[in-house]
Amino acid sequence: MTRDEYDETREGREQAQGRWRGRGRVGSPGGRGRGGWQVADLPAADDAEDWFRGRLPSAWFSEVEVTVDREEILVVGTLAEEADGAEAEGRISRFRAETRAERIEIAEEAQSRYQRKVSWGARLGASGSLFTHVAAPVMTRLRQPERRVLDTLVDAGVARSRSDALAWSVRLVGEHADEWLGQLREAMAEVDKLRSDGPTV
Template sequence: MITAEQSEQLRAWFAERLPADVYETLVSVTADREEITVVGTLPAAESAGEFRERTREQRIEVAREAEELYRRKVAWGVRSGEETTLFTHLAVPVMTRLRQSERQVLDTLVAGGVARSRADALAWCVRLVGSNTDAWLADLRGSLEEVHRVRAQGPDVSGAADPAKPAPE
């Protein structure tokens, strides 16, 4: 997870490097350990497909620079009205251990045609939780940022003496 300050720095970095005609407005820049996702509004009367073709070279150039600097892949998306379309984004495998009752939930979603596989069912569950608990997740993220801020203000323990070693005479 990145802090709000880091997120704002990323947004500023992309806003500075993206040519003015790529997006009408830069909506969001979000990141996790693997990927940075950049979303902007489509210019008036342009489709996502037209946008994708027209801006490909510009986006590739910015993505290469960002990937080298931030060591993360860059995904792109567009927003038109309330609809957001992402392209070139990652699907990252996540290892987890589930008990039988939890696996049965996933299997029920697969059997019911809600998902094609357990992986799709798990992704569906994560999206459902995310969409129904946005405010709570935002509070949790804010709390984590506060923890990071307080830790950064604490003493530097990396150079602390090892109590197992005798002190120099």
């Protein structure tokens, strides 16, 4: 295991330990688990980007991008300095090491507020790195025609396994259907809003 891999494992473990404080574990009776988007029992995270912009030290980033899904809040910032190539990679590594303790503290606050794991990344020039991130397993059942698509990708060397082929296919759809996916997310958000405004049973 490399030093970066060890650091990422340790950092993720430390953040996860803080995740269960306060409201209870996600998915447990004391927490706010979520089985599907139609089960609206996770706290809303519409204001997550604003919260992080207000909570992060102003000296860290010149720009911040916050992406949210059901399991994770990914915070990727552009470092407020200039560098390229190996120098940029070195400065990203230094930033990661120097800010680890404070990022864990901020992540624990956000995880208590939003009941999602917080992951971090940084960019500088053309370089970028994700420090910690969630690779959430997704179970699915496929019929033979769909399995054959995955097997073709594996046999052609595009993917190492069916799971890799499925992940590759999802990335491909995401790259070529951004507008449609954006409209779908907006429609889902409107449904969630209407549900939250409705009467409580």
